[in-house]
Amino acid sequence: MKIQELFTGVYRIGEDIATLNLTPGSRVYGEKLVSYAGAEYRIWNPYRSKLAAAIRLGLGQLPLSKSAKVLYLGAAQGTTASHVSDIAREGVVYCVEFSPRAMQALLTLAEARKNIIPILADASKPESYCYLLEKVDVVYQDIAQMEQTEILLKNVGAYLKEGGYFMHVIKARSIDVTAEPEAVFEKEIKKLKKAGLEVIQKLRLEPYEKDHLFVLGRA
Numbered sequence: 277m278k279i280q281e282l283f284t285g286v287y288r289i290g291e292d293i294a295t296l297n298l299t300p301g302s303r304v305y306g307e308k309l310v311s312y313a314g315a316e317y318r319i320w321n322p323y324r325s326k327l328a329a330a331i332r333l334g335l336g337q338l339p340l341s342k343s344a345k346v347l348y349l350g351a352a353q354g355t356t357a358s359h360v361s362d363i364a365r366e367g368v369v370y371c372v373e374f375s376p377r378a379m380q381a382l383l384t385l386a387e388a389r390k391n392i393i394p395i396l397a398d399a400s401k402p403e404s405y406c407y408l409l410e411k412v413d414v415v416y417q418d419i420a421q422m423e424q425t426e427i428l429l430k431n432v433g434a435y436l437k438e439g440g441y442f443m444h445v446i447k448a449r450s451i452d453v454t455a456e457p458e459a460v461f462e463k464e465i466k467k468l469k470k471a472g473l474e475v476i477q478k479l480r481l482e483p484y485e486k487d488h489l490f491v492l493g494r495a
Contacts (some may be wrong), residue, residue: 277312283338285363286331292319293331295362299388304358318362319324320442322417322484325356326418329484336477339441343367345412347435349399350374350419352394353381355459359414360363361389368392370409372399383392400427402434409435415432415442425464429471436495441475457487 287294287384289310294317301316305310321328331338340346344364349373351357361369371386372395373379382394397405399419415436417428428444436442446464448457461478468475471473474494481488 277310279317280311280443282331283363284341285365286320286338287317287353287356288371289317289319293322293328294319295359296365297355298362298365298391302388304385304435305353306354319409320359320361325359326485326488326490327356327416327443327483328359329336329481330443330479330490330492332484333479335489335490337492338363339414339443339492340364341413343369344414345410346370346416347412347431348372349417349431351382351394352378354385356416356418357382358389358482361392364391366391368415370395370412372397372405374398376458381450402431406434411435411437411440413437413440415440417443418445420425421477424450424453425467429467429473432471432473432495440495442493442495444468444491444493446489446491457489461489463490464489 287447297318298318310317320328322332340363344367346369348357348371351373357371367390370393379396386392386394395405412435448460451460479490
């Protein structure tokens with residue numbers, strides 16, 4: 277079996293991508309575990325994670341290091357956040373989630389993964405969790421609100437270090453169900469640039485997600 281490191285903490289195993297399991301022997305969402313040379317890897321499903329989809333579709337760089345501090349907006353039950361936790365194994369992943377039901381799963385995840393900090397809050401009100409956060413290296417957002425780009429900009433302004441990176445999943449149908457997705461994407465990208473952010477790469481996420489655009493950028 278051949279294992280190739282694609283990015284820091286992200287590996288290609290055959291046709292799959294994977295992360296090194298921070299909590300060996302445990303699964304988060306039923307993913308396959310692969311053991312090799314004394315290490316255990318978690319297969320990262322691109323149909324369950326938009327970040328995995330972006331990597332599979334040609335993401336040029338992944339701004340996550342072993343010691344990264346990450347603000348994850350819209351962490352849901354922690355599927356993607358758990359893989360980010362694997363990568364930033366010596367850092368911290370602040371997981372903001374609005375749903376109490378999803379928060380229960382995040383709390384359970386955080387019991388095993390000490391670098392995950394669950395925060396039950398509304399991402400559109402970043403001031404509400406300022407007492408819990410510090411400046412971060414990366415802001416990752418995956419939410420379905422209509423004002424999703426405005427919410428990203430608020431959090432980037434409040435918490436992202438100068439020169440830090442953001443990853444933004446734009447969901448066209450959540451913004452305007454009547455408009456052509458490409459027109460929605462163009463409008464949202466203009467908002468990012470108008471705010472002074474650098475857009476490094478844009479990736480449509482088909483076939484894994486319909487009418488989604490993954491944006492990598494820098495403050």
